[in-house]
Amino acid sequence: MSNDTCKSYLSRRAFLGRTSYGMGAIALASLLKPDILHAADAKPDSDRWTGAVQPLHFAPKAKRVIFLTMAGGPSHLETFDYKPKLAEMHGKPFPESLTKGQPIAQLQGAKLNCFAPQHPFKKYGQSGQEFAEIFPHLGTVADEMCIIRSLKTEAINHDPAHTFMNTGTTISGRPAMGSWLWYGLGAESDNLPGFVVLISTGRAGQQQPISARQWHSGFLPSRFQGVEFRSKGDPVLYVNNPRGVSNDRQRDVVDAVQQLNRLQNNVVDDPEIATRIAQYEMAFRMQTSVPGLMDIRDEPKEVLDLYGTKGGDGSFAANCLLARRLAERGVRFIQLYHRDWDHHGNIKNDVKVTAGEVDQGAAALIKDLKRRGMLNETLVIWGGEFGRTPMAQGNGRDHHIKGFSIWMAGGGIKGGMSHGATDEFGYNAEVDVVHVHDLHATMLRVLGVDHKKLTYKFQGRDFRLTDVHGNVVEKILA
Secondary structure (H helix, E strand, C coil), X not given: CCHHHHHHHHCCHHHHHHCCCHHHHHHHHHHHCCHHHHHXXXXXXXXXXXXXXXCCCCCCCCCEEEEEEEECCCCHHHCCCCXXXXXXXXXXXCCHHHHCCCCCHHHCCCCCEECCCCCCEEEECCCCEEEECCCHHHHCXXXXXXXXXXXXXXXXXHHHHHHHHHHCCCCCCCCCHHHHHHHHHCCCXXXXXXXXXXXXXXXXXXXXXXXXXXXXXXXXXXXXXXXXXXXXXXXXXXXXXXXXXXXXHHHHHHHHHHHHHHHHHHHHCCHHHHHHHHHHHHHHHHHXXXXXXXXXXXXXXXXXXXXXXXXXXXXXXXXXXXXXXHHHCCCCEEEEEEECCECCCCHHHHHHHHHHHHHHHXXXXXXXXXXXXXXXXXXXXXXXXXXXXXXXXXXECCEEXXXXXXXXXXCCECCCEEECEECCCCCCEEECCEEHHHHHHHXXXXXXXXXXXXXXXXXXXXXXXXXXXXXXXXXXXX
């Protein structure tokens, strides 16, 4: 058997998968082909993924995305979609013509009465954007915002709705949009992941759990999985060395493990081993870069005052500040969850509390990015997994998927405008309807990617974030 034949035979992943002689096979391969050890010792200058889309399909308007995820389903009727007709009909029966035969979550079969918007709306900025008075800080950046009032989704319960918003399908196990972006566009940093998640929890509403599979890489290589950072305590578990272990000693351990990984990869050519090699290197670099990221002592007092935080308190505002710092350091997709928007009851008080928890931080992020010259290359998205019903659920609102609001700002998006509309009750999206698939297609477009061409073959089929759907919302593009 020739060396080449033997190497081909040993390269089959099934060999090590079906035997207990993995390291023995590596030793045999090293005897048959001694230069394999040199290959194992050789380390690239950088293992940074440069992206599957080379070159980009379009000239990009943005380099990164910060997705402010309002977990629980914010009511569009108390935030960004004022309905005078609904206020006029308060307490009266909701028109049956709109609801007959429609799924209405927990209100199915109940008596349906109109429930008026619980907070006044006003116009903000030179553009006259109209939204609720419970967002006074966002009012100062209204001219940067594009409010979409005609979004529709397909899942009426929280977890599948988050899954649909994040992956473009309700089927668990598909790649998150942050993973798709990292895979397609590559990373801009050697020392931080391309996809980072931060979570904050508020004081009102039912706080639905957020599963880690919401930032999973699915069938994409696992190197593209999102990494959760914590804004209180250790940002990443075990990021610090154990007591008595220096960085030099840690480097020795990592090098030894990497050499074994490269030996095995040269034999079996397994993409997951290549991923493990890259992730060990990333983890080591993060031990230096993450503490510096989280140490905000270099931030001027005026910046901390702008966000309304001293940092390190786990608040949404603190996470917004960290999002700007992550963006500066080259993270491609930053997702901030705020778990406080599920207002089935007491919505008048609770939505005001929750709005107050996110208002200043979100506005500060827009202002901070703009004054640093970063807003025009950063797409900021604010929104939840669905909206709320125009009908009362006691003194709250139920889940609603047929029409709700989000807003976008920054790279590639027109500011100071509204797009689309729901009917006079806020029930159905009727004008310039935007589906979640359209939102994903538009997000990719401003990043320079044709959503139909960013694909990955899995189980014999080419998959994409928008599945077989999606149209770019051209009217909102700058």
